[in-house]
Amino acid sequence: MSSRHPGRTQTCSDEDARNRLRHARKFAEVAELIASESEDADYASVAASLAVLAGIAASDAACCKALGMRARGQEHRQAAALLANVEPGGEHAATSLGRLLSLKDEAHYGLLDIGGSDLKAALRQASGLIEFAEAIVAR
Numbered sequence: 001m002s003s004r005h006p007g008r009t010q011t012c013s014d015e016d017a018r019n020r021l022r023h024a025r026k027f028a029e030v031a032e033l034i035a036s037e038s039e040d041a042d043y044a045s046v047a048a049s050l051a052v053l054a055g056i057a058a059s060d061a062a063c064c065k066a067l068g069m070r071a072r073g074q075e076h077r078q079a080a081a082l083l084a085n086v087e088p089g090g091e092h093a094a095t096s097l098g099r100l101l102s103l104k105d106e107a108h109y110g111l112l113d114i115g116g117s118d119l120k121a122a123l124r125q126a127s128g129l130i131e132f133a134e135a136i137v138a139r
Contacts, residue, residue, distance in 0.1 A: 007078035009069040017064035017137050020057045024133060027054035028126050035119055048103055048114040051122035055100040058129035059083045062093065062136040076101050086136060093132045100125040 012020075031050035034043050059079050060070040066086040071079035080101065084094035103114065103122050114122070 007071060007075065007081065008073040009082065010072040011068060012060070012064035012070050013068075014065055014137075016070075017061045017133075020064060020070075021061035021130070021133050021137050024054045024057035024061060024126075024130050027051070027057060028123070028130055031123060031126065035123060041114075044116065044119045045114045048119050048122045051119075051126040052100055052104045054126040055097055055129045058126070058133040059093070059097050061133040062086050062090075062129075065133075065137045065139065066090075076104065089132060089135075093129060096125045096128050096132075100129070 027050045031047045031054060034047040034050070037043075056076060056079060059082075063070045063079075063082050063086060067082065069082070071082045077098065080094040080097045083097055084090045086093065100122060103118055
């Protein structure tokens with residue numbers, strides 16, 4: 001287990017892990033639906049925002065199951081630091097979450113819309129984090 005300091009955390013259960021995984025799947029499902037049905041750049045930012053939420057929820061699910069806690073600080077990068085402690089594969093998942101979070105500000109608050117390649121990357125990162133969380137929660 002990594003010795004990274006996770007920041008503020010909240011205890012959570014296996015049931016909480018399953019609940020957050022369901023949320024992650026739904027965020028990703030809607031993100032994919034929006035991305036597939038519209039070429040409108042406004043929708044790309046919305047879909048990317050949902051992909052970010054999917055990744056955060058998947059991270060919560062994996063951490064709840066493996067560590068019994070999830071990150072609750074204002075800085076979402078604390079979630080990546082905590083996720084790195086999940087074994088096996090937490091370091092890789094934390095890197096994926098970090099990449100996804102790098103799009104968060106632009107997707108949520110930016111003045112420019114997210115481009116197609118960034119949207120595709122966000123959807124891939126979210127999907128990978130969900131697959132990771134599914135494997136951890138299935139233990």
